[in-house]
Amino acid sequence: MNWKQAPLGPAQTNAYVLHNQEGEAVIFDPGGAGEAFEAALKRDNITPLAILLTHAHFDHIGALDHIRDAFNIPVYLHKREESWLADPEKNLSIAMTPEGITSRPADYLLAGEKTLPVGPFTFQLYETPGHSPGSLSYYHEATGTVFSGDVLFQAGIGRTDLPGADEGTLLGSIHHKLLELPENTAVACGHGPTTTIAAEMDTNPFLNGL
Known part of the structure; x- marks a missing residue:
């Protein structure tokens, strides 16, 4: 198994494609450029199973x-x-375009920390609120990767000046969930370059003193 990073959309949000040798895949956070992203997946003979x-x-x-x-x-x-997918105010898109961005409801709603199987892929699900109240991190032990969205970045953390965000909650999520993962775990961030748990423990200025 392996994964690829694909910065998409005006904010260059990192989508990730975790795939096996057969081309089966799960997609994380497809943030924009739908036609181009679809074409790239088909060109690479990727068969997505879920988002x-x-x-x-x-x-x-x-x-x-x-x-x-x-x-x-x-x-x-x-x-x-x-409710955020259908609500431009909650998903914060109303400030970007007059009509905002909306999507249909999710097919599966998650809660709690548990093992999540998706086809041949198995994740450990972690609730990591603070940047948003429903932020999730998906730990994939087989590749030693946590797909963490906007929780933790290289030398940074997610924004906490947004509705529903809270800095203390975010730092608690990072400290009690992500930093408990093996230090060689790759952190597949929502923006910017990937990093590792060890690197952020050693150098991230926002985590000093935790």
Whole structure:
């Protein structure tokens, strides 16, 4: 198994494609450029099985309906953000365009920390609120990767000046969930370059003193 990073949309939000040798895949956070992303997946002979959302801010869902319809696949989202997909104010897109960005409801609503099987892929699900109330991190032990959305970045953390965000909650999520993962775990961030748990423990200025 392996994964690819694909920055998409005006915010260059990182979508990720986790795939096996047969080309079966799960997609994380298709944030925009739906037609181009679809074409790239088909060019690479990728067969998506599902879309896993780390959270429902507009820059992570811009191509959601395009990709789900192109491959006829389900969408997973935390239940605390169930209404965000259809609400431009909650997903923060109303400030970007007059009509905002909307998507149809998720097919599966997630809650709690548990093992999540999706086809041949198995994830450990972590609730990591703070950037948004329903932020999820998906740990894939087979590749040693956590797909964490906008929780933790290289030398940074997610924004906490947004509705429903809270810095103390976010730092608690990082400290008690992500930093408990093996130090060689790759962190597949929602924006910017990937990093590792070890690197952020050693150098991230926002985590000093935790």
